[in-house]
Amino acid sequence: xxxxxxxxxxxxxxxxxxxxxxxxxxxxxxxxxxxxxxxxxxxxxxxxxxxxxxxxxxxxxxxxxxxxxxxxxxxxxxxxxxxxxxxxxxxxxxxxxxxxxxxxxxxxxxxxxxxxxxxxxxxx
Amino acid sequence: xxxxxxxxxxxxxxxxxxxxxxxxxxxxxxxxxxxxxxxxxxxxxxxxxxxxxxxxxxxxxxxxxxxxxxxxxxxxxxxxxxxxxxxxxxxxxxxxxxxxxxxxxxxxxxxxxxxxxxxxxxxxxxxxxxxxxxxxxxxxxxxxxxxxxxxxxxxxxxxxxxxxxxxxxxxxxxxxxxxxxxxxxxxxxxxxxxxxxxxxxxxxxxxxxxxxxxxxxxxxxxxxxxxxxxxxxxxxxxxxxxxxxxxxxxxxxxxxxxxxxxxxxxxxxxxxxxxxxxxxxxxxxxxxxxxxxxxxxxxxxxxxxxxxxxxxxxxxxxxxxxxxxxxxxxxxxxxxxxxxxxxxxxxxxxxxxxxxxxxxxxxxxxxxxxxxxxxxxxxxxxxxxxxxxxxxxxxxxxxxxxxxxxxxxxxxxx
Numbered sequence: 090x091x092x093x094x095x096x097x098x099x100x101x102x103x104x105x106x107x108x109x110x111x112x113x114x115x116x117x118x119x120x121x122x123x124x125x126x127x128x129x130x131x132x133x134x135x136x137x138x139x140x141x142x143x144x145x146x147x148x149x150x151x152x153x154x155x156x157x158x159x160x161x162x163x164x165x166x167x168x169x170x171x172x173x174x175x176x177x178x179x180x181x182x183x184x185x186x187x188x189x190x191x192x193x194x195x196x197x198x199x200x201x202x203x204x205x206x207x208x209x210x211x212x213x
Numbered sequence: 214x215x216x217x218x219x220x221x222x223x224x225x226x227x228x229x230x231x232x233x234x235x236x237x238x239x240x241x242x243x244x245x246x247x248x249x250x251x252x253x254x255x256x257x258x259x260x261x262x263x264x265x266x267x268x269x270x271x272x273x274x275x276x277x278x279x280x281x282x283x284x285x286x287x288x289x290x291x292x293x294x295x296x297x298x299x300x301x302x303x304x305x306x307x308x309x310x311x312x313x314x315x316x317x318x319x320x321x322x323x324x325x326x327x328x329x330x331x332x333x334x335x336x337x338x339x340x341x342x343x344x345x346x347x348x349x350x351x352x353x354x355x356x357x358x359x360x361x362x363x364x365x366x367x368x369x370x371x372x373x374x375x376x377x378x379x380x381x382x383x384x385x386x387x388x389x390x391x392x393x394x395x396x397x398x399x400x401x402x403x404x405x406x407x408x409x410x411x412x413x414x415x416x417x418x419x420x421x422x423x424x425x426x427x428x429x430x431x432x433x434x435x436x437x438x439x440x441x442x443x444x445x446x447x448x449x450x451x452x453x454x455x456x457x458x459x460x461x462x463x464x465x466x467x468x469x470x471x472x473x474x475x476x477x478x479x480x481x482x483x484x485x486x487x488x489x490x491x492x493x494x495x496x497x498x499x500x501x502x503x504x505x506x507x508x509x510x511x512x513x514x515x516x517x518x519x520x521x522x523x524x525x526x527x528x529x530x531x532x533x534x535x536x537x538x539x540x541x542x543x544x545x546x547x548x549x550x551x552x553x554x555x556x557x558x559x560x561x562x563x564x565x566x567x568x569x570x571x572x573x574x575x576x577x578x579x580x581x582x583x584x585x586x587x588x589x590x591x592x593x594x595x596x597x598x599x600x601x602x603x604x605x606x607x608x609x610x611x612x613x614x615x616x617x618x619x620x621x622x623x624x625x626x627x
Contacts, residue, residue: 093567094564094567094568094622094623099622099623099625100625102623102625102626103625103626104625124579125561125563125578125579125580125594126580126593126594127561149561150561150563150564151561151564151623152563152564191563192563192567195563
């Protein structure tokens with residue numbers, strides 16, 4: 090069976106962490122992946138400039154959903170400037186697998202949501 | 214059905230070197246033929262032989278190689294014309310692919326004849342390649358773009374066509390066979406109705422020419438487009454067939470070398486058809502490869518190919534219908550092409566395609582370049598298996614086994 094569907098990924102897909110919405114979120118953003126239609130919404134609550142709580146809601150494949158679930162755990166406690174430093178390699182490390190061109194966009198979807206949200210909050 | 218027309222894929226599989234390849238340790242089951250088909254030894258050899266022994270640029274070269282290459286290139290045009298029953302070789306223009314052929318018509322014919330207030334009719338089941346060029350043209354010209362609707366069963370709604378044919382309609386652009394639904398459209402009937410309304414008709418034959426006998430004279434369309442790579446030929450070459458009397462009146466699409474008769478300082482005189490539409494050095498070796506592909510397909514027999522694919526589609530329909538959670542998109546088994554799109558409950562098509570890949574089974578997942586169709590049916594991305602004459606019932610069985618494996622693996626969700 091494909092390397093992608095390793096235990097940790099299936100675990101996060103089957104039992105997503107931090108699924109839901111935050112009504113009093115400081116950062117809230119949603120993005121659809123035009124390639125496959127997958128959607129991820131990310132809500133972040135800040136406390137003393139750090140991520141106090143993060144939730145996601147979405148629809149999509151195993152990779153995008155597992156990635157979103159892991160991502161909410163990964164970003165907890167990080168400052169805004171630390172959030173800005175997260176890159177694609179961090180996502181591969183988090184998933185424990187390098188993604189090829191056909192699934193790359195699935196794995197990085199939550200990161201793209203965060204990047205867009207931070208870019209927008211900067212404009213404001 | 215007489216047994217004479219029955220086709221045994223085993224006879225032809227040996228001609229395709231790639232079908233011996235292992236993927237993930239398993240023998241490849243290539244079920245992505247609507248995207249592109251594999252190449253037989255004969256086509257690979259034709260390309261290789263041309264480059265090794267006969268290659269030079271065509272036209273106006275007096276030396277032996279150039280003359281031989283010119284003869285081979287123009288012989289490919291004759292072969293294409295005969296294959297689609299085109300009444301006139303002047304109407305056969307080589308392009309890069311179906312998309313470029315359609316763009317040629319949209320730019321050259323469209324920008325000459327489509328004016329503000331005119332109507333262009335397309336259908337809800339078009340591939341983006343037969344949709345976006347018309348969207349662009351309509352926007353530029355201030356024309357209206359109207360969509361023929363698709364019934365729940367996946368057929369064109371001809372009443373909706375008739376409605377759109379009332380009024381200032383100039384063009385109907387539609388696909389012969391849907392690349393998602395596998396629906397075979399009644400193109401002869403539609404052309405007759407469109408002509409009666411005074412409209413020209415362009416047919417996207419990308420999914421038909423490779424799979425069944427096509428007669429453009431009987432269809433009676435004004436333009437017809439298809440690609441070589443979906444019919445065992447090389448990438449990089451496609452065909453536009455147009456009525457010569459229309460092509461004559463159209464301005465060139467691309468300009469430069471090869472498409473002129475005379476160039477003066479201020480203006481140029483265009484070459485005769487079809488050279489007028491073939492600016493620059495064309496895909497010469499690819500034309501030779503396409504000719505070899507046509508010879509190969511003729512040796513298999515287009516009727517036999519169509520019968521075999523319908524058999525596979527019907528078998529896939531039956532097996533998928535017996536698979537809990539699987540839902541087939543498009544018309545019932547009878548009369549559809551070898552394109553079978555489906556969804557599987559609780560399994561995203563990208564995951565399905567990935568898991569099937571690890572079993573050596575190649576399918577496609579996504580929107581298949583048909584966003585409006587998916588929107589109109591409220592469809593999520595779908596999985597698509599598409600067959601050719603070298604596919605077998607055993608490969609359909611492997612598809613179904615893979616689907617069940619994916620269902621089992623991903624049954625972890627709460």
